[in-house]
Amino acid sequence: MIISISAPTKLESSEKTVGASIVTPGELITDDPTWMRGHGTYFLNDKTYSSVAGSVLKVNKLLSVVPFKGRYSPETGDHLVGRIVEVGQKRWKVDIGGEHDAVLMLGSVNLPGGILRRKSESDELQMRSFLKEGDLLNAEVQSLFSDGSASLHTRSLKYGKLRNGVFVRVPANLIVRAKNHSHNLPGNVSVILGVNGYCWIYKSSSAASSADHSASTNRTAAEMSSSASGKYQPGQGSVSITRLEQESSWDIYSDKNDKLSTNIKDTISRYKNCLLSLSQCNIGINEVRLVRAYEISLGYGDTNILVREDIRKSIGEQVIFQEKMRGTG
Amino acid sequence: MVLSTAEKSYIYESLSGENTLRTDSRKYNEFRPLKAACSFVPNCNGSSRVYTADGIECITSVKAKVVKTKDLANLIAVEVDIEGQRDNSALCLDLSALLQRSLVNNFDYEILRLTDKYYFQIYVDVLILSVPGDFKNSSYTLYSLLSLISMGSYLALKSCKLPLLTSTTNDREIEEEPSFADDWELATDLIPESSEFQPVLVFVVGLVGSNVIIDPSLDEEQVLENGVCIGYSQGNIVPPIQSVALSTVDGKPFDRKTLAKATGLVKEIGQPVTQALDAILSEEVDEYGSVF
DSSP states (O other): OOOOEEOOOOOOOOOSOOOTTEEOTTOEEEOOTTSEEOTTEEEETTEEEESSSEEEEEETTEEEEEESSOOBOOOTTOEEEEEEEEEETTEEEEEOSBSSOEEEEGGGSOOTTOTTOOOOHHHHHTHHHHSOTTOEEEEEEEEEOTTSOEEEEOOSTTOEEOOSEEEEEOOGGGBOOOSOOEEEETTTEEEEEOTTSEEEEEEOOHHHHHHHHHHHHHHHHHHHHHHHHOOOOTTTTSOOHHHHHHHTSGGGGOOOOOOOOHHHHHHHHHHHHHHHHHHHTTOOBOHHHHHHHHHHHHTTOSGGGGGSHHHHHHHHHHHHHHHHHHTOO | OOOOHHHHHHHHHHHHSTTOOOTTOOOTTOOOOEEEEESOOTTSSEEEEEEETTSOEEEEEEEEEEEEOSOGGGGEEEEEEETTSOTTSHHHHHHHHHHHHHHHHTOOGGGGBSSSSEEEEEEEEEEEEOOOTTGGGOSBOSTTHHHHHHHHHHHHHHTOEEOOBOSOOSOTTOOSOOOBOSOGGGOEESSOTTOOOOOOEEEEEEEETTEEEESOOHHHHTTOSEEEEEEEETTEEEEEEEEOOOBSSOOOOOOHHHHHHHHHHHHHHHHHHHHHHHHHHTSOOOTTTTTO
């Protein structure tokens, strides 16, 4: 199909009675002045009104409105994907889809040369050679400033510059918060579902999958050898500092993609379309659903067909249906 | 939005490779899904609304006026307005001029003629709503809107209705001003069904390596080596055929073979696109009727 032009879908007037807990901006929530007013509300003449469209949340005496939509507001510990927009004095400005750009200090990144290295003036001068405008990275929110903007850090081997994949943006409120936001998916593809709705789908690095493996095999090997020889060497079985040093060499700031086969690229774009299908159907996104959407999409055959809106919709419906059938919905 | 080096090389290598893989898994000759409706502005002769899934929206209106003129080239006036851009910005002026020229060059003036002295003058006003928010610090340009705009003007012109002419047309030398019926029920189409004429459609084709892609997305624009816009009308390639800057990054020259590939692509997709647009024309507009 070369082009699909469809008429705008008619808005369906739903017959369902909407619960009273959904409010629109300017709507009176209560005229009882004893409530404490939280986010998304304002107070006028002893009456509390909603300032956003959303659902009312009451915790004890605190009344707030949780908006349906809106920009992402960072919280400490969130795993994000961001894009560098500015290189400044000892810091980078990072677009995270929030109200403010986040800050990434030069001191909160891993510099080439390992952890024992101190940052020097020459590092300040060559900040652009680490990260420059447009670069994508994944990071964690370290702390929040009083105005709600975030300070990030990438001081872990799982954070850093992103390569070998494509960027997908979905609404931040669709990402379901979880313990872990980077997942290895079937098809030798990995995904980072940033809490801010920025996602990165990329080829699983062979090192990453074998690293998990080798860490465990190391340990068992260490246990075996220690039990066998009775000797224990310090650092055995844990991630050695030397590996950290190896991995935090200049490679972590490389711009070069690995060799990617047509197959991998096809799988990546299939996952991209699956993410967009879930987003189009307003379904909360987590690893399980993404994998299900992927499995369903395989049934449609060629990746190319997933461009169609009706196919995306039916993928979303099937994901929900499967969850209902399995009783996990 | 500026892409990172790794993203750029990923997209570039996919596009320029042997079988033109696009990251959104479209084929090289496939458009992004569009939504369209027409005849929804009550005080215009013809109107249309075309929008993409990512929210870029193009509203076009056509108004007609009776003028006494001999100068046929001035009978079509096009103005493009883009939200957030000054109306004398280079982008707005270029798009207006390009569309105006392509319409003027490929128009059937017979349908605008009332008598030898009186003609309809057509005003085509295009409004682009909701331009991507990060447009200002990005390395793509919005010249790719050209294809959306031309589809909008195609639909608006095709849905344009004019009041029924009641004065005589037998004596075309006559001085008398033309007069029209009051009843809008009797209105006639600007482009009668019997007419072969189709307003020109302008397509934006991206060139990358020796490959060509239709309707490049904003991500793709940033890695393209060049872009050309190609006009299509009634099964033929018509002017304009010119290169458009799709990104602020310097392009690369392209050879005649690639250009021939691009015109071939437009020739191939022109027919299905016209059909899809014509299907929209026959649909009833009911989007707001069910709400109010």
